[in-house]
Amino acid sequence: MYARTHGVSWSPGSAEFHYGNQQRAATMWYHDHSLGITRLNTYAGLAGFYLLRGGPADLPPGVLPGPAPSAGDDGRGPYHEIPIVIQDRSFASDGSLFYPGSRAFFDRFAGPYIPRSDLPPIWNPEFFGTAMMVNGRTWPYLEVEPRRFRFRFLNGCNGRVLDLKIVTDPMARRPVPAALPVWHIGSDGGFLPEPVRLGRILLAPAERADVIVDFTGLRPGTALYLINEAPDTAFPGDGHTPPADPATTGQVMKFVVRPLAGQDRSVPPDQLTLPSLTRIGQESRTRKVALLEQDSAVVHGAGPTAVLLGTLDGGRKARMWSDPVTENPALGATEIWEIHNFTPDAHPIHVHEVLFHVLDRRSFNGAARPPEPWERGFKDTVIAYPHQITRIKATFDRAGLFVWHCHLLEHEDNEMMRPYRVGA
Template sequence: MKHKCDKSSDDVTSKKDIYRMDRRTFVKLAGATAGALAFGGSFMKYIPSAAAEIPGGSLDPLTIPKYMTQLVIPPAMPTSENPRGFGGDYYEIAVKQFTQQILPTGMPVTPVWGYGSVNHPGTFNYPAFTIEAHFMRQVRVKWINGLVDDNGDFLPHLLPVDPTLHWANPPGGTEGRDMRPMFESTPGPYMGPVPMVTHLHGGHSAQESDGYAEAWYLPAANNIPDGFATEGTWYNFFKNEFQKKFDVRNRFDIAWEPGTATFQYENDQRASTLWYHDHTLGMTRLNVYAGPAGFYLIRYGPDDLPGRLPGQAPGVGADPFGRFYEIPIAIQDRSFNDDGSLFYPDTRAFFDEFVGPYIPESDVSPIWNPEFFGNTMVVNGRTWPFLEVEPRRYRFRFLNGCNSRFLILKMVTDPLATRPATAALPFWQIGTEGGFLPAPVMLDQLLMAPAERADVIVDFTDLAVGTELYLINEGPDEPFGGGVPNTDFPAADPETTGQVIKFVVVPLESKDTSRDPAQLKLPTFKPLGAASNTRQVSLNEEVSTFPGFDGPIAAKLGTLDALGNPVPMEWEDPITENPAVNATEVWEIYNFTVDAHPIHIHEIMFQVVDRQQIGGVARSPESWETGFKDTVIAYPGEITRVRAKFDLSGRYVWHCHIVEHEDNEMMRPYIIGP
């Protein structure tokens, strides 16, 4: 799905025409270009033209001063008093609405949502404080939907909710929830109470604690409208499963009260960088964009390296502007209005100027946009911050928390340098989503799809005090299909989304005892065994059948038929992926669309086996993909193979993590076991 970058520029209209082709032409061309590009394969050739301004809210991003605000480093989330009989770490975490200074001081504050401890009111922040977990030490969280005002009445969404999608649909009641409603005329945005359910992304979680998209729940507000469903289709099933498993039916302090859900995480997986965020059916793009997300770090065990990596990390009660040498960094794109509020499109016309007719005359939803690209970069909840670094090694845990944007990150001396710029410092990548790689990998740049994480070491040791470096982004301001910046696609605008964060070298304050990454020996990597089954799945795009309009109206997952043709499927179609408990399978992901998609499979960590152009020759995974992952880039016209062991029985999902796609049918349930 291609994004129209400028509503008024003739050169952008020509780009749109360049990228458009039907699927048969796409597959034919894709097979002819195997191995042609640096990142995956791609059939399209970018024709350079004048840079186009990214549309957004009423606040011009060029009026936002850069590098005026110090990077906020989220402290660790404090625990709550343990319930009876539980010996692990217990949290009571709510999502609430508040205002935050995301833009520089002197500019308006922004209403956002964020997680925080209900026992520690000062912890509510965007992004959330980090949950620090220990290997094999259980974490139990009571997740509370706190989206109510001071009177206990529900708060409507900060952003425009499209009620014509297949979504949670609380107004449908128990009979119509989790369905696509039927309308006789085009509706406006949904303004009712907001459903939420939290997913630990990358967690080896039992089904009742995974944050299933149909296990959402409304806040326990005073004024829920009559007839509304207050929880999703699967909420009570998972509630009963949790209560039976942990025998808590009569323990009021950890029961699933209205407006809450209690999940338990066993942390029986490798030391790794996870994150938590909302996962409500048809609303994830909006709920996450509003703010609630945070890091979840698993430490210790046989697959960790305590004492050999840069540290320390911030603990409970830490100064968010203190000196730390292990820093989680969440990178997101956002747009703003002049009053400081978040901007997100309230009409499909923002994407491709289609002004209707909408539902029911056409098959085009009135509000949903196939992708969204903000025109500012936000790092740990601040626009274009700076970080003072000492001449020593740092460990950065990067998260691409963008809705649709792929990042290509690079350290440079000039933030406005011609793209592709020359790297001033390398990244030493030591881990991905599933923990450490087999060995450190030195890279000039980091390619990160939405939801991917990169655990890296950056060595500032030899830099003079006063040196300034910049983390820039050379990924596109539009969907990514593979390739080289400004050769195969236009790089992000160097004046806005092409800049991320500034580093300023200051005097050394403490001795660096970490190991040189070039000499660092990582924990022994144990690959998965041979697969007992190979499964073929497909990525697909559905276009409108309305006369005179052929724009995308949904993205879908599916299977393949006996002839190798894609069979697109929707969320409510019968389940087609059903691995046996403890089975190891290879999934072959066929991408029949014109864009790359980050594919995330819940419950498991997988290994990337290989990729190949459809009809071409397989090639090995990239050097930074040789560990365990939970999200993989599936390039257009390619087969991406992953191998995984499915060891927990239950109901889970797999989906594209371009959340605009996920929210409109590019997510499917799957079941492990009977």
């Protein structure tokens, strides 16, 4: 069949989808979600921003720095609200995107593969590119004015966690003192309860940060750098893993200050009153779910053959994508999910179709720690740290069949994704 929308005729086999966007104003994004090849299609570029505005959970024009780029602009600005997606990529000598075609790239294991062992020949447990890209360009620079800017950060990497700072010397020994603070005003699900002044922005894949950076008072010609201090490997979250290479993946982009072009009428971040935030109500059920790794039973020391989600009712039980649904909230139910991470890595866990509150984290036998200050609004992705329990609370107000998964795309594509159903 053919579909016609706004005078455009779509080809046979195409479809049109409508999304109500009935949620708080927020930084949103979309990407390919094909089963088993999400890592490849998203890596190839099937991802993008969109920003939700308006409603009681937004601020009126002029309060925050702006304007933002919009349809029909010539691209020259000036813009004071800028979406920034950070992705790591690798390139072949001819400039084409490189992505490994063999498991040997990850751990040098050259076989035997399935069916002569239980190791898949193609899947790499994680992938980390060698170049940093911002909005599709490697190591770009942005001219800024000595005024306030609003940046909408998105970690669009396949598997790399980002620990971002603004510094004066990108080659300084890590950790580097921040040259400018960032004011964190929003996360995945919109504005925080109040602005939070920070020296760094920690973002796992799929997480967003709505921040204000104040360049006021800096002299034209001043150079600053956005750097990344997270590791070039799987993120354990313990602070002991060496940071990214300062000469390559430890640098993200450069800021160069140019003369002020007009008066900054935005409200200083320490004087902002953000939209009110209603907390999620009393839960009716608590579920215990598990993050698991499956090691090779054939080749000793070869590393994981898969990463999986599972349940803890009646003992630890790994579940495959094709197994029956085990998470089935009633329509309108409010639940706490306790995410037990039995693996050595941190996993960004994304639950489709709902926004949740992060309640706390605790070791398996320890006291609870409250969420980080930048996690105290609504979220749709949360970092579950190794050997800890991360607790989230959500109201499941839309009936249907959805998914929850790890947003390390190489994990999602090898069994770390499960369907869940809301309603009968």
